[in-house]
Amino acid sequence: MMEHTLKVEALANGTVIDHIPAGQGRRILKLFRMSESGERIYIGFNLPSRRTGKKDLIKVENITFTPAQANQLALFAPNATVNVIENFKVKEKLTLGVPDTVDGMLTCPNSNCITATEPVETSFRVSEKEGEVRLKCKYCEKTFARDAFAQLR
Missing domain, CATH: 3.30.70.140 (Aspartate carbamoyltransferase regulatory subunit, N-terminal domain)
Known part of the structure; x- marks a missing residue:
């Protein structure tokens, strides 16, 4: 045993x-x-x-x-x-479930986004497409794959 x-x-x-x-x-x-x-x-x-x-x-x-x-x-x-x-x-x-939005936790990968230069809380809308998690920035409206978020807020 x-x-x-x-x-x-x-x-x-x-x-x-x-x-x-x-x-x-x-x-x-x-x-x-x-x-x-x-x-x-x-x-x-x-x-x-x-x-x-x-x-x-x-x-x-x-x-x-x-x-x-x-x-x-x-x-x-x-x-x-x-x-x-x-x-x-x-x-x-x-129980884990992918959220609809993520606020204030991640840094937008777009260096031209207003969140990079202004003290604005980040916000992303989360979607899943074919098993891939995608996040769309509320401010610059660019969509990123989950792996683009090396930087955390």
């Missing part, structure tokens, strides 16, 4: 984001400004996954993800799982 051992300490309270596509963990950390929280964060990159071969994992103490944050996460990790932990147990599993 195979023994199962924890390689990372269990969380008393917080959020666990699992099944992040390998290589997307850093982007998720920046996206949600987790390292700025001052809370303890456990990160695993390129961990083994039966489902996808490799995955990233993030555990953050004392921060509870909201359904809106889970939906924003779906832009970059649509098959991730988000578990809210309370007293060492899963209190809630958040």
